[in-house]
Amino acid sequence: xxxxxxxxxxxxxxxxxxxxxxxxxxxxxxxxxxxxxxxxxxxxxxxxxxxxxxxxxxxxxxxxxxxxxxxxxxxxxxxxxxxxxxxxxxxxxxxxxxxxxxxxxxx
Amino acid sequence: xxxxxxxxxxxxxxxxxxxxxxxxxxxxxxxxxxxxxxxxxxxxxxxxxxxxxxxxxxxxxxxxxxxxxxxxxxxxxxxxxxxxxxxxxxxxxxxxxxxxxxxxxxxxxxxxxxxxxxxx
Numbered sequence: 001x002x003x004x005x006x007x008x009x010x011x012x013x014x015x016x017x018x019x020x021x022x023x024x025x026x027x028x029x030x031x032x033x034x035x036x037x038x039x040x041x042x043x044x045x046x047x048x049x050x051x052x053x054x055x056x057x058x059x060x061x062x063x064x065x066x067x068x069x070x071x072x073x074x075x076x077x078x079x080x081x082x083x084x085x086x087x088x089x090x091x092x093x094x095x096x097x098x099x100x101x102x103x104x105x106x107x
Numbered sequence: 108x109x110x111x112x113x114x115x116x117x118x119x120x121x122x123x124x125x126x127x128x129x130x131x132x133x134x135x136x137x138x139x140x141x142x143x144x145x146x147x148x149x150x151x152x153x154x155x156x157x158x159x160x161x162x163x164x165x166x167x168x169x170x171x172x173x174x175x176x177x178x179x180x181x182x183x184x185x186x187x188x189x190x191x192x193x194x195x196x197x198x199x200x201x202x203x204x205x206x207x208x209x210x211x212x213x214x215x216x217x218x219x220x221x222x223x224x225x226x227x
Contacts, residue, residue, distance in 0.1 A: 032212070036214075043201055046213055049211055094157075095154050096212075097154065101152075
């Protein structure tokens with residue numbers, strides 16, 4: 001299985017801050033990398049697929065980048081509603097695997 | 108817009124079988140792969156497996172010996188059975204549709220999730 005490792009596991013930042021979450025794959029996955037946001041008690045919500053392609057309706061402050069094994073999700077200006085856990089997922093090969101999650105809290 | 112809804116018992120005894128269904132509304136099961144994903148309380152997400160509307164399946168090797176996913180086109184439903192459950196199978200179970208765009212796969216449509224607790 002391809003292991004996905006996110007860092008940090010959690011972070012606390014202020015409204016307006018720039019936040020970056022990283023995701024590393026244990027082997028190359030090209031750009032078969034998705035990012036999801038999950039709020040407590042809710043299903044995950046797709047933010048970005050193919051490493052950098054926005055899902056329709058996602059605010060433009062979210063962006064993704066990366067290729068191969070190293071990827072990032074950036075929130076350019078953190079908003080209160082961005083308090084959530086963020087997961088990366090590889091769909092290069094089955095079993096599709098997720099990172100362990102990054103919990104983002106607002107100071 | 109397609110909607111998915113999980114249904115099934117919320118409590119299963121150890122060593123017994125977990126059975127869940129996912130009803131798809133607002134769209135057809137045809138043309139897509141349909142997936143089960145689970146999340147133990149306070150933990151991350153685990154892909155269980157998927158089924159194509161034609162019936163072909165792909166399972167997570169870690170669960171393959173205990174899992175069956177099936178599809179019922181007439182009901183626009185697909186189902187999950189997990190045998191010989193233990194407390195480690197306690198989780199929120201999500202059904203989701205695997206979407207496809209220009210060669211990339213992603214999960215944009217999810218059910219709300221259903222908590223299944225394994226306990227005597």
